[in-house]
Amino acid sequence: DQQVKQNSPSLSVQEGRISILNCDYTNSMFDYFLWYKKYPAEGPTFLISISSIKDKNEDGRFTVFLNKSAKHLSLHIVPSQPGDSAVYFCAASDNNDMRFGAGTRLTVKP
Amino acid sequence: KAGVTQTPRYLIKTRGQQVTLSCSPISGHRSVSWYQQTPGQGLQFLFEYFSETQRNKGNFPGRFSGRQFSNSRSEMNVSTLELGDSALYLCASSSLTSGGKQFFGPGTRLTVL
Numbered sequence: 001d002q003q004v005k006q007n008s009p010s011l012s013v014q015e016g017r018i019s020i021l022n023c024d025y026t027n028s029m030f031d032y033f034l035w036y037k038k039y040p041a042e043g044p045t046f047l048i049s050i051s052s053i054k055d056k057n058e059d060g061r062f063t064v065f066l067n068k069s070a071k072h073l074s075l076h077i078v079p080s081q082p083g084d085s086a087v088y089f090c091a092a093s094d095n096n097d098m099r100f101g102a103g104t105r106l107t108v109k110p
Numbered sequence: 111k112a113g114v115t116q117t118p119r120y121l122i123k124t125r126g127q128q129v130t131l132s133c134s135p136i137s138g139h140r141s142v143s144w145y146q147q148t149p150g151q152g153l154q155f156l157f158e159y160f161s162e163t164q165r166n167k168g169n170f171p172g173r174f175s176g177r178q179f180s181n182s183r184s185e186m187n188v189s190t191l192e193l194g195d196s197a198l199y200l201c202a203s204s205s206l207t208s209g210g211k212q213f214f215g216p217g218t219r220l221t222v223l
Contacts, residue, residue: 004152006152032210034210034211036214041216042216043114043200043202043214043215043216043217044153044200044214045214046211046212046213049209049210049211089152089153091153093210096165096166097155097166098143098155098210098212099155100145100152100153100154100155101152102151102152103152103153
């Protein structure tokens with residue numbers, strides 16, 4: 001069963017605009033959420049995380065929002081840059097387990 | 111610190127064969143997790159090892175197995191390969207002090223013909 005879902009397989013955005021990547025989860029025991037970025041031929045690299053006691057975490061151009069009641073999180077990238085083009089995976093953890101979504105391929109056009 | 115390394119990077123096998131993939135975690139990391147990545151399925155959790163013990167297991171058939179050695183290096187084995195086993199196999203390591211973050215290796219691209 002897919003406990004973590006990224007319903008948009010791809011997203012295309014113009015350079016300088018905002019990219020919003022979405023993620024939904026079903027397991028209410030998840031208490032820590034992460035976003036990973038993956039370039040071709042490389043393993044995923046950690047981008048940003050948020051614990052369930054917060055609803056927002058910001059790191060430079062990247063902000064993650066968590067809506068626990070809706071079991072939804074999103075990653076905002078502002079402004080988007082061509083180098084941000086990659087596959088983004090969201091992940092959720094309950095201390096015992098980490099589950100990943102299917103990924104969203106972001107393309108930022110110059 | 112050196113990152114997570116995986117060998118081999120690429121592998122081609124035929125149906126029915128078996129394969130062993132290797133992962134060396136970041137020095138000091140005792141937890142190693144394995145994932146299978148296929149298009150459209152994202153990262154599917156295979157299993158996690160901590161201090162030579164399997165701590166968690168995903169929903170994969172018994173043909174997929176793994177082990178961890180005393181130096182935290184890990185191997186995963188797939189027996190009786192099927193065409194659908196073609197995927198990128200990723201290994202990730204973490205420690206109690208890594209704040210829940212996992213550090214991934216570059217993966218092994220397995221192609222089953």
